Amino acid sequence: MLDDEVAAFVAARRARVPAVVAEVEAWRRAERALTRAGAGADVLAGVSAVISDLRRVVARLDRAAIAVAVGGKRGTGKSTLARSIAGLNPAALPAAPGTRLVLRAGPRRRATLLPRTFAELRTSHLRPRHLLLGLPEPPTSAADLRAWRYPEPGDQGYLACAHPSLLADLRAIQASSVDLLDRRGRPLRFDDPLDAAAAAARAPHAVREVLVERERVPISLHDLPGTGAVTISTDLHVVAGLDIDVVLQVVRGHWCDADARATAVLGEAGAPVLVVLNGGESVPRGVDPLTALRADVRDREAVAAEVVAPLLRDLANRIPAADAELLAEVRAGAEPLRVEMAEHADLAECGFPPSAATGRPG
Structure with a gap:
């Protein structure tokens, strides 16, 4: 059932890919035309930046799964929730304290430890x-x-x-x-995820993340290290480089300053943050009762019904709007550049649609 729901969601999202790919190709043709016309370095650099931005949009739309991060302060049940969502046991999806662990689709079952460089x-x-x-x-x-x-x-x-x-x-x-730093970022591969998690646990600060791959993964999960214990600035690495659709912040017990700091850190991921209350009947002060999800994270059936199902309903509305907003931002940012490009190249010949500002290709 989950596979079917996510497959329909992914298919609808991917249906928008060809139009954006066509935009990328138009910008690439314009880049070649501008190069032949002797356009300035600033213009060419701007075109290259727009192409990169559009390719990121394509990558977002072309995901094979929904990307969900699970975070919060330590000891709230983050890893347990991730396993319940994935339907996996600790041997297949182990906890890696202090390290970001990612479950994603891959050609075969394996785990990869990605060390940090010293920089x-x-x-x-x-x-x-x-x-x-x-x-x-x-x-x-x-x-x-x-x-x-x-x-x-x-x-x-x-x-x-x-x-x-x-x-x-x-x-x-x-x-x-x-x-581990002596590896200078070279990955370590393991057949058993438990071995990868154990290696990461010995030097968590030197590990960027542990990737666990399986053949079928409808929801790509990012089990984040605990945050909020001391300061926000020392935890920002937890969300650095994340490209996700939503963050689930797990809260257990009363809301405290550490939860607030965790919210601030998780908000830097650039995705909506939804609170999951792990057990308990009352909503802690500081949590919006209208948006909070509740479940005993150890109970897979409860998680499926009370977390995953409403999450998918929410994302069905939220993600298309977010995707459209991101694409609109890229296009709006590129609009002044299109005006400048029109002085050097015929944008209609490059395949550009009419400008939103002028109604003309340039």
Whole structure:
């Protein structure tokens, strides 16, 4: 049933792909014409940027599955909800604490660990913590990280620290991450997802994400690390580079500051954030009772009925509107460039539709 519903949804979305692909081709023809006409570098760079934006729209419309992220503060049942949605057990879709785990369709069942490069680690983990702690600029290489000395319990710098947990993070990063960083981003492949999750757990900060592939995945799931424990800035890496349709924020118990910080982080993913209340009858203060979804995340049948079904109904209305809005933004941003391009090339010959602003190809 879920496969059929998602298949219909995906087919309707993909029906819009040919029209956008035609736009990409028109811009590519214009790019060639502008190059022959000797157009300036700024114009050509602008055309290249529009082509990239349109290709991202095509990739979004051409997804083989709905992309859902599951996030929230630690210990709320995020991984359990992800497994219940996917209908998988912990062996097939293990938790990877501190690491983003992605379930997606693939040619065969396997898992891939994607390490961070040192530059990524420095940007996502070291620099935010150094800034908050008032430490000097972070190490610039894995070798520097090996030799770096962070304040320890008993040091004057440690006692004056407002966020000792961040110092603990830095020491943990230093102790566990360097060997994996030596791979310089080269992936590690595993036949068993449990092995990939175990490897990631040994150095979570050095892992960009773990990919778990299966032959049939109607809903592509992103099980995000816990967020909101200390600060927003140190958790932004959790949503960096995400391309998803919706975020489910799992909340258990009363709403607290950590939940609010988690909402702020998850909102940076650029997708709607819907709250899933894990158990409990009352709606915590701070949660909109009209939009919140409720279910015991351990109960697959309850999750299917109370989370997945209403989610699909919501997305059936929300996603087409979001897709159309994104495409409209790209087109609107390109409109001034089209006017400038018309001075160098015949846009009608390139296959451009009439301009929304002028009614003419240029």
